[in-house]
Amino acid sequence: MKNFLLKNYILITNIVMSILLLCLIFCFRPTVIHGESMYPTLEDGDTLICNTLNKTPEIGDIVVIKPSFETVPDQFIIKRVTDIKNGEIFIEGDNKENSYDSRNFGYVSLEHLLGVVIK
Numbered sequence: 001m002k003n004f005l006l007k008n009y010i011l012i013t014n015i016v017m018s019i020l021l022l023c024l025i026f027c028f029r030p031t032v033i034h035g036e037s038m039y040p041t042l043e044d045g046d047t048l049i050c051n052t053l054n055k056t057p058e059i060g061d062i063v064v065i066k067p068s069f070e071t072v073p074d075q076f077i078i079k080r081v082t083d084i085k086n087g088e089i090f091i092e093g094d095n096k097e098n099s100y101d102s103r104n105f106g107y108v109s110l111e112h113l114l115g116v117v118i119k
Contacts, residue, residue: 028052029050029064029114031049031078032047033047033048034075036098038079038094039094041062048118049119050114051115051118059083062080063078063089063091063114063115064076065077065079067108076114077091077101079092079093079099080093088109089107089110090102
């Protein structure tokens with residue numbers, strides 16, 4: 001009886017840990033800041049967590065975008081939402097003098113939104 005309980009305890013623990021790991025992998029994405037475009041809110045080297053399930057940002061939220069344009073290949077853009085209209089968002093860096101953002105390339109489709117930053 002003791003072995004039976006121990007085996008079930010180990011099995012249940014493994015299942016719960018697997019579910020938690022999958023949630024962390026698919027729901028929350030750690031991201032590292034490269035650059036000064038979000039200074040002073042975020043600094044170069046800061047790590048943040050992006051909620052990849054939240055695809056409905058509000059004005060003022062910091063978001064992670066996978067751009068469709070070729071000027072920033074294979075990189076994510078981390079900016080603040082300053083306007084939303086018709087399924088598109090206008091994003092700007094907090095460091096206005098040192099930010100490549102919607103002021104350069106216009107509105108971004110919500111299709112390119114990876115998620116909203118929670119930390």
